Amino acid sequence: MKSIALAGNPNTGKTSLFNMLTKSYEYVGNWTGVTVEKKIGKLKSGDAELIDLPGIYSLNPLSKDEGISINYLMNESPSTIINIVDGSLLERNLNLTIQLLEYGKPLLIGLNMVDIAKSRGIRIDQKKLARLLGVPVVPIIARTGSGCDEILEQLGQSASSSTFQIDYGEIIEEAISEIDDRLDADLPYHHRWLAIQFLEGNHVVKDKLSAWIPEKDLNEMYNRTEKKIKDTGESHTLPSYIYKVRNERIKSIIGEAVYVESKSATNWTEKIDRVLLNRFLGIPLFLAVMYLVFQFTFDWLGSPISDQLDGFLSGPASDGLTWLLTFCGASSFIKSVVLEGIISGVGGVLVFVPQIFILFFFISWLEDSGYMARIALLMDRLMSSVGLNGKAFIPMIIGFGCNVPGIMAARTIEHPKERLLTILLSPLMSCSARLTVYALFAAAFFNSHQSLIVLSLYVLSIVTALLLAKLFSSTFLKHEDQSAFVIELPPYRVPQWRILLRSTWEKGKGFVRKAGTFIFGGSVVIWLLSYAGPSGFDVEMNQSFLAIIGNAIALLFDPIGFGNWQAGASLLTGFLAKEVVVSTMNIIYMTPDDTALQGVLGQYFTSLQAYSFMAFTLLYVPCLATVAVIKKETMSKKWTWFSIVYALVIAYVISLVIYQGGRLLGFH
Amino acid sequence: MIANLLIGILIFGYAGWTIMRFVRKSKQGKCAVCSLNKRCNSVCNDPQSQGPKTFA
Amino acid sequence: MTLSELEKGLQARIIDLSNISPLVRRRLLDLGILEGSIIRLIHRLPLRGAFALEVNHQEFGLRYAEAKRIEVEVV
Ligand SMILES: Nc1nc2c(ncn2[C@@H]2O[C@H](COP(=O)(O)OP(=O)(O)OP(=O)(O)O)[C@@H](O)[C@H]2O)c(=O)[nH]1
Ligand SMILES: [Mg+2]
Numbered sequence: 001m002k003s004i005a006l007a008g009n010p011n012t013g014k015t016s017l018f019n020m021l022t023k024s025y026e027y028v029g030n031w032t033g034v035t036v037e038k039k040i041g042k043l044k045s046g047d048a049e050l051i052d053l054p055g056i057y058s059l060n061p062l063s064k065d066e067g068i069s070i071n072y073l074m075n076e077s078p079s080t081i082i083n084i085v086d087g088s089l090l091e092r093n094l095n096l097t098i099q100l101l102e103y104g105k106p107l108l109i110g111l112n113m114v115d116i117a118k119s120r121g122i123r124i125d126q127k128k129l130a131r132l133l134g135v136p137v138v139p140i141i142a143r144t145g146s147g148c149d150e151i152l153e154q155l156g157q158s159a160s161s162s163t164f165q166i167d168y169g170e171i172i173e174e175a176i177s178e179i180d181d182r183l184d185a186d187l188p189y190h191h192r193w194l195a196i197q198f199l200e201g202n203h204v205v206k207d208k209l210s211a212w213i214p215e216k217d218l219n220e221m222y223n224r225t226e227k228k229i230k231d232t233g234e235s236h237t238l239p240s241y242i243y244k245v246r247n248e249r250i251k252s253i254i255g256e257a258v259y260v261e262s263k264s265a266t267n268w269t270e271k272i273d274r275v276l277l278n279r280f281l282g283i284p285l286f287l288a289v290m291y292l293v294f295q296f297t298f299d300w301l302g303s304p305i306s307d308q309l310d311g312f313l314s315g316p317a318s319d320g321l322t323w324l325l326t327f328c329g330a331s332s333f334i335k336s337v338v339l340e341g342i343i344s345g346v347g348g349v350l351v352f353v354p355q356i357f358i359l360f361f362f363i364s365w366l367e368d369s370g371y372m373a374r375i376a377l378l379m380d381r382l383m384s385s386v387g388l389n390g391k392a393f394i395p396m397i398i399g400f401g402c403n404v405p406g407i408m409a410a411r412t413i414e415h416p417k418e419r420l421l422t423i424l425l426s427p428l429m430s431c432s433a434r435l436t437v438y439a440l441f442a443a444a445f446f447n448s449h450q451s452l453i454v455l456s457l458y459v460l461s462i463v464t465a466l467l468l469a470k471l472f473s474s475t476f477l478k479h480e481d482q483s484a485f486v487i488e489l490p491p492y493r494v495p496q497w498r499i500l501l502r503s504t505w506e507k508g509k510g511f512v513r514k515a516g517t518f519i520f521g522g523s524v525v526i527w528l529l530s531y532a533g534p535s536g537f538d539v540e541m542n543q544s545f546l547a548i549i550g551n552a553i554a555l556l557f558d559p560i561g562f563g564n565w566q567a568g569a570s571l572l573t574g575f576l577a578k579e580v581v582v583s584t585m586n587i588i589y590m591t592p593d594d595t596a597l598q599g600v601l602g603q604y605f606t607s608l609q610a611y612s613f614m615a616f617t618l619l620y621v622p623c624l625a626t627v628a629v630i631k632k633e634t635m636s637k638k639w640t641w642f643s644i645v646y647a648l649v650i651a652y653v654i655s656l657v658i659y660q661g662g663r664l665l666g667f668h
Numbered sequence: 669m670i671a672n673l674l675i676g677i678l679i680f681g682y683a684g685w686t687i688m689r690f691v692r693k694s695k696q697g698k699c700a701v702c703s704l705n706k707r708c709n710s711v712c713n714d715p716q717s718q719g720p721k722t723f724a
Numbered sequence: 725m726t727l728s729e730l731e732k733g734l735q736a737r738i739i740d741l742s743n744i745s746p747l748v749r750r751r752l753l754d755l756g757i758l759e760g761s762i763i764r765l766i767h768r769l770p771l772r773g774a775f776a777l778e779v780n781h782q783e784f785g786l787r788y789a790e791a792k793r794i795e796v797e798v799v
Contacts, residue, residue, distance in 0.1 A: 057754035057755075058754065062747070062750060062751070088781070089756075089780070089781070089782055091756060091780065092754075092755060092756035092780070092782070095756070120781065236742065239753075240753070240758070243753060243758070244758075247756075269783065270766060270783075273766065273767060273776065273783075274767075277766075277767045277769065277776055279767075279768070279769060279770045280770070282769065328671045328675070329671055329672070330671065330672055330675060331672045333672075333676070334672055334675050334676060334679075337676075337679060338679070342679070373785070376785075377769070377774045377776065377785040378769065378773075378774075380773065380774045380785070380787065381769060381771055381772070381773035381774065384787065390774065390785075414747060414751075415747075483747070484745065484747040484748045484751055485748075485774070485785070485786070485787045485790075486748055486751035486752060486755070486784060486785070486786055486790075487784060487785040488755065488782070488783070488784050488785075489776060489783035489784055489785055490783075491783075514690075517686040517689070517690065518686050518687065518689075518690035520682070520683060520686055521682070521683035521684065521685070521686035521687040521690070522683075522687065523683075524679060524680065524683035525683060525687065576690070576691075576694075577690075623694075624691070624694040624695070625693075625694040628694055628695050
């Protein structure tokens with residue numbers, strides 16, 4: 001099947017277009033580096049594959065996500081490339097366009113954000129632009145889908161490559177032909193393109209070239225050419241010289257095809273930033289936003305809905321099921337597995353669906369508004385003082401939803417050690433699965449201050465992460481070399497309802513699906529372990545296998561406040577997925593619903609012990625899926641094990657401090 | 669009796685299957701919570717692309 | 725003078741970028757920012773925190789440490 005790739009600068013709307021042209025839905029957000037891996041979807045017209053790629057500024061990668069894009073473009077050779085260009089920032093975007101034209105694959109330009117360009121008084125003559133570049137140009141608004149039909153139509157026509165060429169001046173042209181002479185005629189790449197990229201300092205291309213030309217010769221050629229350029233006094237380095245020549249050409253193209261009417265539209269983005277980036281208000285406002293989100297998620301909206309759901313599941317739903325089972329003549333064994341295992345385990349998790357969707361809704365809202373990049377900016381001072389980068393805050397916020405995409409988002413961090421540090425610390429971020437544990441315990445023990453207690457756990461996770469970052473970065477992850485922090489601050493956008501709802505659903509549906517699959521299976525197994533013991537079936541809960549397993553580790557948890565086998569067993573099963581902690585507790589305490597469980601928990605935990613338990617659950621180990629992603633992203637067994645072990649240690653230490661410290665202070 | 673057997677097999681069979689699938693998927697690094705990677709198999713991550721190299 | 729000394733709201737032309745780290749220089753180039761670009765300071769966060777700047781209708785953020793190494797002249 002034909003494959004068509006989407007390439008372009010970050011945050012220009014590639015994924016938005018991808019979602020319009022295919023049946024699939026991928027992650028859209030208003031900051032640079034939302035997409036960090038290849039995504040494949042089938043065109044709605046059905047005859048080709050569309051590949052969405054991470055955003056790139058040039059064909060020379062700096063960060064891992066850029067590397068993925070460029071590797072794809074060079075090695076998989078798609079039949080057509082759609083270059084998405086931000087019409088409101090044409091000059092910068094055309095730099096990549098020209099490199100793609102030189103690459104020589106059939107190209108189609110999607111001129112996006114024409115609505116924004118228009119509001120700034122920028123008018124682009126797309127026919128002229130198409131003629132100057134030698135490829136078709138289609139104006140689109142990817143957000144609304146306008147222009148998508150024309151894109152599909154253009155894709156249907158037979159594509160040809162452009163003959164666009166820039167004369168880089170005598171010195172460079174000489175070097176290009178020197179390289180050309182030494183290359184075989186039947187390479188899969190244009191020699192001219194290889195040569196230009198090499199002279200621009202593209203290390204991926206250099207690696208490729210060294211298969212045909214010895215590296216020594218390449219270096220010699222590069223240095224010789226660079227010296228000649230320096231002698232002319234035009235530029236200090238080869239890359240900046242090539243950039244300049246290209247930029248002159250871009251300016252002349254823009255001069256011909258773009259008209260700017262000076263239009264003094266209000267710059268809302270700057271107005272909003274005046275408040276949100278205010279010297280004194282910036283960080284307090286961020287905390288206030290987070291607090292509001294938790295208020296909605298718990299006190300104001302989430303909990304009331306959850307209670308309704310809880311009432312329904314434990315009332316009509318389980319009554320109906322009991323009746324149905326009796327009607328079928330089910331044995332007590334079957335009744336028990338359904339009512340005490342599945343209903344308790346799955347239902348106990350399902351009741352938190354409202355809270356989780358509300359939280360995801362707000363995270364989606366943050367993502368699409370443009371505030372994320374500002375948060376990174378606000379936090380950079382703090383983050384850099386602990387050896388991290390402001391950009392690391394974005395993976396952490398995504399991690400509040402789920403740690404897995406959070407860890408992947410670290411790919412945009414350029415510095416390898418900062419990236420590793422971000423990957424290692426992201427699992428400490430309190431993901432939505434852990435929310436179920438807080439929701440349960442906060443409602444049972446801290447009813448009047450639920451969102452405050454939950455917020456305190458989120459703050460605890462961030463503070464712990466920062467302290468550990470400081471510790472790690474000043475010991476074994478020390479780096480002297482300068483890190484980079486240059487972050488684009490995109491214009492604020494009012495998120496569209498359609499995108500918001502879709503994105504909330506896409507994030508939340510996995511939670512629901514998991515409840516119906518894995519949590520179901522897990523509940524059955526846990527129930528079986530609590531039903532069977534060494535002496536046979538239907539034993540006293542305290543004599544069951546589960547109790548034996550729980551008891552084996554309970555002693556360890558005694559100093560941190562929950563030395564009962566129930567807590568031990570729940571935490572053990574929680575390694576697979578953190579919601580299972582809640583399922584297990586529901587099954588162990590044999591309560592039909594969360595309201596009843598909250599009552600029972602009061603007999604086993606004090607408030608202080610409960611808080612210690614929540615803190616331990618927050619930190620203790622990354623779930624199985626997260627561990628697997630850490631392994632994949634670090635490509636190291638050592639770091640994967642490290643992430644598990646340090647989390648266990650720090651969880652224990654912090655819970656110990658909370659519990660013993662709390663007791664000293666007279667709490668109980 | 670038959671009904672009991674049937675329901676039992678159904679429940680335990682399904683439970684076993686979901687757990688096996690979950691562990692297998694999680695081990696591959698596929699996110700169970702967010703279904704981020706549901707469509708792509710080997711293609712979503714290519715092992716060749718190394719980490720960033722500093723541009724000198 | 726250096727970019728870090730620029731007053732809020734004022735514009736300046738970049739004259740020298742050679743003292744900043746290559747990684748940052750490359751990223752600035754990606755955004756189309758090089759010697760000769762006209763830059764405007766929008767915000768400055770406290771305690772030598774990050775700067776919010778604007779070039780060609782595009783806002784971006786930069787660290788104080790980097791801004792200190794960029795030579796500019798007010799226009
Ligand atoms: N006003 C306007 N906004 C758009 C348009 N197209 C996309 N957007 C918005 O721009 C932002 C970025 O869109 P994405 O599709 O995530 O961009 P991307 O190119 O995939 O970004 P990366 O994955 O980071 O490279 C989102 O907030 C979109 O809603 C458009 O034509 N007009
Ligand atoms: Mg994208």
